[in-house]
Amino acid sequence: MTFKHLFFCLFLLFFFSCKETHLHLAKIEGKQISISDSISTDNDIEVFIKPYRTHIQKDLDSVLAYSADTYTKTDGDFNTAIGNFMADAVYNEANPIFKSRTGKNIDMVLLNHGGIRSIISKGNITTRTAFELMPFENSLLVVEMKGTQMDSLVAYLSKSKKAHPISKLKLIIDTDFNVIKATIDGKNIEDNNTYYVATNDYLYNGGDNMTFFKPNDGVHDLNYKVRNALIDNFKKVDTINPVKDDRFIQKNN
Amino acid sequence: MKRRDFLQKTSVATGALTLGGLGLQSFTTTSKTSKITILHTNDVHSHIDVFGPEDGRNANKGGVARRASLIESIRNENPNTLLLDAGDIFQGTPYFNYYGGELEFKLMSMLKYDASTIGNHDFDNGIDGLYAQLPHAKFDFICSNYDFSNTVMNMHVKPYRIFKKDNIKIGVFGLGIELDGLVDKNMYKETKYLDPIETAQEMTRILKDDETCDLIICLSHLGYDFRDNPNKISDLKLAAATKNIDLIIGGHTHTFLSKPTIVKNIEDKNMLVNQVGCYGINLGRIDFYFDSEKKITANGVAITV
Numbered sequence: 001m002t003f004k005h006l007f008f009c010l011f012l013l014f015f016f017s018c019k020e021t022h023l024h025l026a027k028i029e030g031k032q033i034s035i036s037d038s039i040s041t042d043n044d045i046e047v048f049i050k051p052y053r054t055h056i057q058k059d060l061d062s063v064l065a066y067s068a069d070t071y072t073k074t075d076g077d078f079n080t081a082i083g084n085f086m087a088d089a090v091y092n093e094a095n096p097i098f099k100s101r102t103g104k105n106i107d108m109v110l111l112n113h114g115g116i117r118s119i120i121s122k123g124n125i126t127t128r129t130a131f132e133l134m135p136f137e138n139s140l141l142v143v144e145m146k147g148t149q150m151d152s153l154v155a156y157l158s159k160s161k162k163a164h165p166i167s168k169l170k171l172i173i174d175t176d177f178n179v180i181k182a183t184i185d186g187k188n189i190e191d192n193n194t195y196y197v198a199t200n201d202y203l204y205n206g207g208d209n210m211t212f213f214k215p216n217d218g219v220h221d222l223n224y225k226v227r228n229a230l231i232d233n234f235k236k237v238d239t240i241n242p243v244k245d246d247r248f249i250q251k252n253n
Numbered sequence: 254m255k256r257r258d259f260l261q262k263t264s265v266a267t268g269a270l271t272l273g274g275l276g277l278q279s280f281t282t283t284s285k286t287s288k289i290t291i292l293h294t295n296d297v298h299s300h301i302d303v304f305g306p307e308d309g310r311n312a313n314k315g316g317v318a319r320r321a322s323l324i325e326s327i328r329n330e331n332p333n334t335l336l337l338d339a340g341d342i343f344q345g346t347p348y349f350n351y352y353g354g355e356l357e358f359k360l361m362s363m364l365k366y367d368a369s370t371i372g373n374h375d376f377d378n379g380i381d382g383l384y385a386q387l388p389h390a391k392f393d394f395i396c397s398n399y400d401f402s403n404t405v406m407n408m409h410v411k412p413y414r415i416f417k418k419d420n421i422k423i424g425v426f427g428l429g430i431e432l433d434g435l436v437d438k439n440m441y442k443e444t445k446y447l448d449p450i451e452t453a454q455e456m457t458r459i460l461k462d463d464e465t466c467d468l469i470i471c472l473s474h475l476g477y478d479f480r481d482n483p484n485k486i487s488d489l490k491l492a493a494a495t496k497n498i499d500l501i502i503g504g505h506t507h508t509f510l511s512k513p514t515i516v517k518n519i520e521d522k523n524m525l526v527n528q529v530g531c532y533g534i535n536l537g538r539i540d541f542y543f544d545s546e547k548k549i550t551a552n553g554v555a556i557t558v
Contacts (some may be wrong), residue, residue, distance in 0.1 A: 022545070023286070023287050023421065023543035023544060023545055024543060024544055024545070024546070025468065025499070025541060025542070025543055025554050026542050026543060026544035026546075026554060026555070027541075027542040027544075027554060027555045027556075027557070028499070028500075028525060028539065028540070028542070028554055028555070028557070029539070029540045029542075029556075029557045030512065030513035030525055030527060030537075030538070030539045030540075030556070030557070030558045031512070031513075031538050031558070032510070032512070032513075032527075032529050032535050032536070032537055032538070033323065033535065033536045033537075033538055034314070034534065034535055035315050035316060035319050035320055035323065035533060035534055035535060035536060036313065036314055037303075039320075039322060039323050040319070040322045041316070041318040041319055041322060042318045042319070042321035042322040042325065043318075044321075044363075045317055045318040045321045045360065045363060045364075046318040048359075048360070048363065049301060049302075049317070049318065049356070049360070052348065052351075052352065052356050053301075055351070056347050056348065056351050059351070060347060131347060131350070137344070137350075137377060201437065221439070
């Protein structure tokens, strides 16, 4: 008896069995199995993952800068040190790119308070800090806006009662949350001027109810992730020590 | 069973037994019944490692290496097993940021996934980013309602596939969510979204009538249910509006169900909709038992969940 014969016999069995019986669906059983610590770990898979994990850990833990203090997004009503740092970092990293492509300067930066996803702790700043601060893949855009449209942006900020991170825009509101003064580069916003506003694609598309970006006179995708702008900025500076300043304040009537 | 067939079968079977002493037992069982096991995940979102002990919600849960050993033990118990994913493989941990989905696809290949559909987050590095990772995937991508013909993904995604396990024909098709408004157009480019219900009707016609499948599974990334948006298509709506689908494996809404949902289809027959939350912390398991006797009642088959 060779294996060939046996195989042939088995083949016949198989062949006849499927010719004879037509099977009908009779019963269905469904359940969910929790992947908990009672299930053993497949060692081959674990060994395969390990070099990837080690590389990422090493990279995430690489020190980029030093933070002079601990900064949180709750340490100010209308502007915060951490938000000012983020908006200024975006300006500093994005403006040279925008200028080299268009010959124009970015006039202001607007991010959102909810987009500050963690604190910056006193001590070493690592790549992991940037991932915690900005876990999303959002990228930077520069929107061309008329002065009239800028009024909607300023009105949104004045009524929002949140410290949305801004850079290069200065805003003073009264206790009724009306705008007293809004300036860019020390000058009032003029209706017919065009302003170049850097933001991220989430906000541009109406995130956080920021509906004032559309329609517009044009939009430039920088293909530059917010997180990468932060990482690039951390790499350039030795120590960060941002402060809460007068860029957005409320004054008594 | 005809007498002649019976004799023929018996003689051959006896022959096999005398010659090789091999599994007559198993033969007689498989000729009468068959069991197909469907294992499934959805919205794993690059969660490769076990959640840490400090995690507020999913402490010590999940992990691909554990999922691998669980799947292997189920396959050992029943080799007639299919392993499927309902999309959103990408995005959620630095593994995706650093490797762009390479590790996710390689691991799914090592776990011997049979197929996956495509979720909205699988476009997060653009359609080119998805295409770039295809060499690492040794499983099929199935999506019936995205027309990729004017994109790099053309010919790399199947509208449906038929798997044969233990002589049971299993037809699998896939449905993706509307991308407009959810994913940046620059990401999905010329991918065209087709109506999920019309597509499902077309697919079930092909799989049931033309291909005579015994079992039809829809891999869906439409979402389980949208209570605050009653006009939006969902798995529950799709299930009720179609026929001949035995199981919808869902995703997108990260829905944790205490058990699979039994839904009446348009013919008033019971079928199943399931989804297992997200991040690989659960594995769905649906066993389909086939019998030579027809036991289906007016309501369809008996379902135990």
